[in-house]
Amino acid sequence: MIQSTRPAQYGFAERWLPRLVLAPSFLLSLVFIYGFVVWNGYLSFTASSLLPRYEWVGFHQYARLFANDRWWVAVFNLFKFGVLFIGISMLVGIFLAILLDQKIRFEGFIRTVYLYPMALSFIVTGTAWKWMLNPGLGLEKLMHDWGWTSFTFDWLVNPDMSIYTVVIAAIWQSSGFVMALFLAGLRGIDDSIIKAAQIDGATLPRIYWKIILPAMRPVFFSTLMILAHIAIKSFDLVVALTGGGPGFSSDVPATYMYAMAFTRGEMGLGSASAMMMLLSVSAVIVPYLYSELRRGSR
Template identity: 70%
Template sequence: MILAQTQTARRPVRLGLTLEHVLPKLVLAPSLVLALVCIYGYMAWTGYISLTPSSFLPMYELSGFEQYQRLLENDRWRVACFNLALFGGLFIGACLLVGVLLAILLDQRIRAEGALRTIYLYPMAISFIVTGTAWKWILNPSLGLEKLVHDFGFTSFEFSWLTDPDKAIYTLVMAAVWQSSGFVMAMFLAGLRGIDSSIIKAAQLDGASLPRIYWRIVLPCLRPVFFSAVMVLSHIAIKSFDLVTALTAGGPGYSTDLPALFMYAHAFTRGQMGLGAASAMMMLAGVLAILVPYLYSELRGKRHA
């Protein structure tokens, strides 16, 4: 009798433990299935389409690497890749420089730090479409900065970068740095606040100046933050589409074309599905070329730790 009562009491406990283990899996299952199908499934489908002669509609007869050969022989694609290298290098370098300097400034516990941090972070809260539109107004020769200076009486002033094919790419850099440098600042500020202050005090007792302390001691400790910032900024640069569309639309001509805009404007909208899929896979390869070495170094560091 006692044994039967004990077994009866154990059944709800076992049932509760089973539900505790199964219920989270059931809740996460739909999201996992959607991620597998809508992300990795479509990535695999895009990779397959890039190996077919698809045009307006998908075709499933394999044609090898014909689309990739067409892509590499396309002058506009080569210009887009060159623009990406120029834009990405300047964008990442400027964001790191501005972000680090702002983080060091705020790390000095200055007054109104909260307000300044909010101001610097505010551009990150808006979309690249809004950023592109705003900077298009600012840089418009007949509406923005140039007109403002002319109204002050300096009629010889000229700032026509937005309409100059050789300088228009730098307008993209300015707008992108304005939006993303605050995010980099927040990353480095969090890293700076995590460093033991006794290290800095010990260096100051040894007679080291503050700039030297940051250059020789503090910044080398932030190497993981540097890697993370470079990875995030590289991803933003490679997939940049909305900022270019709103600010320059790839012009003048296609002097500010980037691979994402090429994929949409030159491939998919012109009935070249296979070519667009090939360009998408090349962009994915660029992201993986940055992400995989970073993850490998992180995992290797954890193993040896």
């Protein structure tokens, strides 16, 4: 009788023990992530200022947001930053991946050097590039000390160019990660396809352009989604490198949201901007998830 109950007890434990172990983290995530997302969404429709106020005002905060010039500067900066950051990072990553795919000497060492910036936080990257691009400390001063007194590189303090310093730092940090993704994709291509193309007389550049790169469409799409996600949420790099300045010339939506909600006491306006960022991230992630689900069903 005892032997017949043990399998049932073991089956019960196998079914419910993993669920009991995961339940606390699931509940905490449900409350402190999704619960606060819902709460933030509700605050965006209220008259909250320094502290939450639950007086319903409809779309008033969104109307204020869209009428705010600083918000549109942040949106346009995000567009410039996103296009340049994603485009150049992918180009540099593909080039480095193709270079390493040629089985060059010291490949492991070179790959480590390229990947090293990704091990740093964006705060460290922003601080380092702030020193390097500071006209009184970095590149411009070095050129002047070497005798090129006419050399100027004042992008960090130039309102029209400050956002491009963020682009430079972000590309430097993320290109190695993109290289790793593409290199993994290249190493997954069947060598017999390449050998067959070489037998037919195709040159190596034509093989990459016509055969290998088109076969890596899933890698391109995944990389695009990841970089777009990083670009939309950019905050710490901007804060460490430019602080959103000079003035608010290098603001992005994340720094705008922080300034409104935690510096200027406009919690309702900051919540509205955060919801717009959430919609932007959703616009990137939802198509990706949909394509993955369709691929899995096939």
